[in-house]
Amino acid sequence: MSDHEEVIKFEEEGIRLLKESLDKTEDYQVPHVFVVGGASGDLAKKKIYPTLWGLYKDQLIPKQTFFVGYARSKFSILELREKVEPFFKVGPNENEVLEEFWKMNSYVAGSYDKGPDFQTLDSHIRGLSCKAHRIIYLALPPTVYQSITKNIHDYCMAPKECWTRIIVEKPFGHDSQSSAELSKHLSGLFVENQLYRIDHYLGKEMVQNLVIQRFGNRMFAPLWNRDNIASVVISFKEPFGTFGRGGYFDTFGIIRDVMQNHLLQMLSLIAMEKPVSLNAEDIRNEKVKVLKCIKPIEITEVVLGQYMGDPNGPNEDSRTGYLDDPGVSKDSVTPTFATAVLFVKNERWDGVPFILRCGKALNERKAEVRVQLKDVSGDIFTRGQLARNELVIRVQPDEAVYMKIMGKKPGNSFDCEETELDLTYASRYAGVKLPDAYERLILDVFLGSQIHFVRSDELAEAWRIFTPLLHKIDKERIKPVKYTFGSRGPKESDDLLKKYNFTYTGTYKWKNEAKI
Numbered sequence: 001m002s003d004h005e006e007v008i009k010f011e012e013e014g015i016r017l018l019k020e021s022l023d024k025t026e027d028y029q030v031p032h033v034f035v036v037g038g039a040s041g042d043l044a045k046k047k048i049y050p051t052l053w054g055l056y057k058d059q060l061i062p063k064q065t066f067f068v069g070y071a072r073s074k075f076s077i078l079e080l081r082e083k084v085e086p087f088f089k090v091g092p093n094e095n096e097v098l099e100e101f102w103k104m105n106s107y108v109a110g111s112y113d114k115g116p117d118f119q120t121l122d123s124h125i126r127g128l129s130c131k132a133h134r135i136i137y138l139a140l141p142p143t144v145y146q147s148i149t150k151n152i153h154d155y156c157m158a159p160k161e162c163w164t165r166i167i168v169e170k171p172f173g174h175d176s177q178s179s180a181e182l183s184k185h186l187s188g189l190f191v192e193n194q195l196y197r198i199d200h201y202l203g204k205e206m207v208q209n210l211v212i213q214r215f216g217n218r219m220f221a222p223l224w225n226r227d228n229i230a231s232v233v234i235s236f237k238e239p240f241g242t243f244g245r246g247g248y249f250d251t252f253g254i255i256r257d258v259m260q261n262h263l264l265q266m267l268s269l270i271a272m273e274k275p276v277s278l279n280a281e282d283i284r285n286e287k288v289k290v291l292k293c294i295k296p297i298e299i300t301e302v303v304l305g306q307y308m309g310d311p312n313g314p315n316e317d318s319r320t321g322y323l324d325d326p327g328v329s330k331d332s333v334t335p336t337f338a339t340a341v342l343f344v345k346n347e348r349w350d351g352v353p354f355i356l357r358c359g360k361a362l363n364e365r366k367a368e369v370r371v372q373l374k375d376v377s378g379d380i381f382t383r384g385q386l387a388r389n390e391l392v393i394r395v396q397p398d399e400a401v402y403m404k405i406m407g408k409k410p411g412n413s414f415d416c417e418e419t420e421l422d423l424t425y426a427s428r429y430a431g432v433k434l435p436d437a438y439e440r441l442i443l444d445v446f447l448g449s450q451i452h453f454v455r456s457d458e459l460a461e462a463w464r465i466f467t468p469l470l471h472k473i474d475k476e477r478i479k480p481v482k483y484t485f486g487s488r489g490p491k492e493s494d495d496l497l498k499k500y501n502f503t504y505t506g507t508y509k510w511k512n513e514a515k516i
């Protein structure tokens, strides 16, 4: 059997075992209805429908799952299909199952704020199955959350013997107050275990791996503290700007878009104490605890940036600055880049800077966690030969965990050399398909697992840390530093990293296996 065939067999076996256990789940014997609120929109088209198709064809959701699109625009199911199917991955032998999938789909047009429209939706659902569990995905702008959730609660809940789960997309408010208002509204309608607040970074393979790496290995635990760790840098970089989304982005900025949620979620998984168990509440309790130890961020510990077009850029996008976007006002001070330093004031982490860095229109696509260890004490080698150890967890692209270490330069000399212990997923797990984040998270909702969803108190803590800073930026219209499209971002960000104990030597060279 070739390596490739073996991988496929391994994967098929994995899916078979998962399916077997799902088939035995009591809930899976009951019909389900999955409502896509905002079915006509971009998220539904690019993420939700393709995910539902993926789960359906892999038979990971109950056989009797009906999919109902709901939005204001009038669509026939054929029109919806034409719109969303180009985003599906359909294998050569999957046409029959694709037809079956579409037979399970229907569409209802209606408003988000009128009760009778939800009565119509409810009778449509009852027509499909009068005793079905219901999952309702709000792939909608936050402006309609309050009205749609009220109408769902009043007119569209599953019958008593079945459950209803609501999936809410970010943004969950834009500061502490608005988020608290939304939480209060939702908690007046639903109990916490009906609410699934999605942060799709929690569905990524390497983010989920953090808990296993930290608590499933003896070797990291003794190092994981202020005695050994100099700084932790959590980065998110995108090589494209906001063009086309400028109008939306301008009201949020990069801190609300990425840092307050995705990066802070990663921070809490890196910094939290060991949970009592893998139970969702135990994990979320630890995440909340660690967030409670973080003081609101000071503006002096922040660098803000905004990209400008590169006149010599290779394409139009890169020649277009943020302020050239027609959706963005010409004097906008919205940051498209930010670096912020946070401190977790507890026994484990006191004094260790956690540096969150994120930006659009940069030189590469990358999300990673970089744990830099302190210098070796009592250095016996030639001064300056030793570089700091680093543990890098690369979330995307090309998932990897690597540890930068010092080793003997092979040969007759006794020189030190920077090298690595390298777990590259593409070679260790060659050919293994890593499920998309949405696929894992939506499957979790079917299974009722809230481990990878954000609890309301976690959200309140996240906003507490960022709100004073965001208000100051908004009120004082703090000017971001300009940086060029396709660069690494403002130099001031590197200066901040240096100030907060991240040492960059530029001496590490990775010998890519493929090139040897």
Ligand SMILES: NC(=O)C1=CN([C@@H]2O[C@H](COP(=O)(O)OP(=O)(O)OC[C@H]3O[C@@H](n4cnc5c(N)ncnc54)[C@H](OP(=O)(O)O)[C@@H]3O)[C@@H](O)[C@H]2O)C=CC1
Residues within 6 Å of the ligand: 235, 237, 370, 392, 398, 400, 401, 402, 420, 422, 423, 424, 488, 494, 497, 504, 505, 506, 507, 508, 509, 510
């Ligand atoms: N398994 C794998 O796939 C492995 C891949 N590699 C690859 O090797 C390459 C080098 O490895 P890497 O770990 O990045 O090591 P480097 O030492 O080259 O970079 C370390 C960090 O320094 C940042 N940096 C770069 N320039 C500066 C600067 N002037 N001041 C401050 N910080 C700076 C980089 O990020 P930024 O530019 O974002 O600021 C990066 O976060 C990478 O492309 C990596 O992906 C390495 C090992 C294993």
Ligand SMILES: O=C1O[C@H](COP(=O)(O)O)[C@@H](O)[C@H](O)[C@H]1O
Residues within 6 Å of the ligand: 200, 238, 257, 258, 367
């Ligand atoms: O939530 C968001 O995330 C995306 C990046 O997601 P990724 O899975 O592609 O890394 C980002 O582009 C977007 O601005 C933000 O709202």
